[in-house]
Each structure stands twice: as structure tokens, then as C-alpha cells.
Amino acid sequence: xxxxxxxxxxxxxxxxxxxxxxxxxxxxxxxxxxxxxxxxxxxxxxxxxxxxxxxxxxxxxxxxxxxxxxxxxxxxxxxxxxxxxxxxxxxxxxxxxxxxxxxxxxxxxxxxxxxxxx
Amino acid sequence: xxxxxxxxxxxxxxxxxxxxxxxxxxxxxxxxxxxxxxxxxxxxxxxxxxxxxxxxxxxxxxxxxxxxxxxxxxxxxxxxxxxxxxxxxxxxxxxxxxxxxxxxxxxxxxxxxx
Numbered sequence: 622x623x624x625x626x627x628x629x630x631x632x633x634x635x636x637x638x639x640x641x642x643x644x645x646x647x648x649x650x651x652x653x654x655x656x657x658x659x660x661x662x663x664x665x666x667x668x669x670x671x672x673x674x675x676x677x678x679x680x681x682x683x684x685x686x687x688x689x690x691x692x693x694x695x696x697x698x699x700x701x702x703x704x705x706x707x708x709x710x711x712x713x714x715x716x717x718x719x720x721x722x723x724x725x726x727x728x729x730x731x732x733x734x735x736x737x738x739x
Numbered sequence: 740x741x742x743x744x745x746x747x748x749x750x751x752x753x754x755x756x757x758x759x760x761x762x763x764x765x766x767x768x769x770x771x772x773x774x775x776x777x778x779x780x781x782x783x784x785x786x787x788x789x790x791x792x793x794x795x796x797x798x799x800x801x802x803x804x805x806x807x808x809x810x811x812x813x814x815x816x817x818x819x820x821x822x823x824x825x826x827x828x829x830x831x832x833x834x835x836x837x838x839x840x841x842x843x844x845x846x847x848x849x850x851x852x853x
Binding site for chain 1: 842
């Protein structure tokens with residue numbers, strides 16, 4: 622168990638550019654999540670995958686944001702035409718459905734990708 | 740919709756003193772509750788969780804939390820704080836109905852002084 626990994630750890634880009642982040646979940650986990658955390662705030666849910674299916678999306682995920690998990694393993698989060706308001710830490714988490722009562726899984730987080738849009 | 744309130748943005752304690760971080764939640768059904776810790780520039784590490792059963796939950800690093808349904812609270816405690824506990828602590832609530840979205844509080848930043 623090597624934990625959730627994210628790449629890159631830091632990204633600086635100019636407004637209007639596209640960026641893509643990658644997340645590799647814990648190997649046996651079939652669920653994967655993306656969150657965004659701005660300075661002084663807690664993480665905010667963006668989206669969630671079970672295997673390759675995207676099952677939940679937040680209203681925070683505008684049309685400029687797209688997430689994929691094509692083979693049910695790693696995931697990518699792309700932001701098109703970045704804006705200064707996109708500057709944040711993007712966190713990925715994963716889980717394995719062990720909760721037989723059907724509630725929220727325990728989610729394990731990666732180190733995050735810090736995005737700065739100039 | 741569920742929500743989480745962490746009323747203390749910053750807390751300063753002396754090393755060796757006891758600690759209690761407050762968390763109140765709003766959710767109509769039985770909540771799934773979590774406490775996470777985040778060091779500067781890092782991701783979140785799970786300290787403990789409550790789904791059901793014993794309302795006093797033990798976690799890692801000597802932390803515990805108590806679920807009080809009547810007060811809609813899930814406060815985090817530690818009897819003796821170490822300098823390495825300085826970090827930001829987040830309380831979070833999930834659903835019992837199968838949705839996987841977790842809602843986090845704003846966080847409490849803990850400073851430990853010698």
C-alpha cells in the first residue's frame with residue numbers, strides 16, 4: 622500500500638492555459654474523488670468515480686473542468702482556459718467499499734496538487 | 740443539505756496541556772463523522788471516524804472523539820498535546836444514504852507553544 626499519489630505537486634500557469642493533473646489511487650480502491658481546497662477553507666467536493674463511472678458531480682465543477690478515469694485506475698482532472706480563481710490545492714482521495722451499511726466510505730487523501738494561475 | 744461548523748479558527752495550547760477541538764454538524768439522519776489533520780502544504784490524514792456503535796472513538800496519535808447526538812457534536816480531544824500536533828484539523832460529515840460526498844468544516848488551526 623503506497624498511498625494515493627498525485628502529479629504534479631505544484632503547477633504554475635498563465636491565465637487562459639489548460640492544465641491537467643493526475644491521481645493514482647491506492648491499488649485496490651475502486652472509488653476515487655476530487656476535491657478543491659482554497660486558502661483558509663476546508664476541502665470542497667468536486668466529483669467521484671466508482672471504477673470508470675463518474676457518479677457524482679458538484680455544481681462547483683464548471684464546464685471548464687473535466688475529470689476522467691478511463692480504465693478505472695488512475696484519474697485525470699483537466700481545467701481549460703484557467704482563471705485566477707482556479708488557484709487552489711486540488712486533492713484526490715480513494716476508497717474501497719467496505720461499509721456494508723451503504724454510507725460514506727472512509728476516504729484516503731493524496732498530497733495534493735497546488736495550482737497557481739498568474 | 741449537511742453542514743459542519745468548527746467554531747474555533749485558531750487555538751493555541753501549551754505543550755503538555757489538554758486539547759479539545761469543537762465540531763457541530765447538521766444532518767437529518769445518522770451521520771458518518773470524520774476528523775482529519777493537515778500539515779502545511781500536505782494532504783489530509785485520517786485521525787478517526789464514527790459510523791455507529793460506541794460513541795467514544797479512539798484514533799491515531801492519541802486522539803479520541805465523542806459523538807453526542809443530542810448536541811449534534813463530534814468534539815476531538817487529546818489529553819496531552821505534543822509540539823508535533825501543530826497542524827490544521829478538519830471535521831467532516833458524510834451521508835448514511837449511499838452518497839459519497841463528504842462535507843468539511845472550515846478547519847481549526849492548532850498552535851502549540853513550549
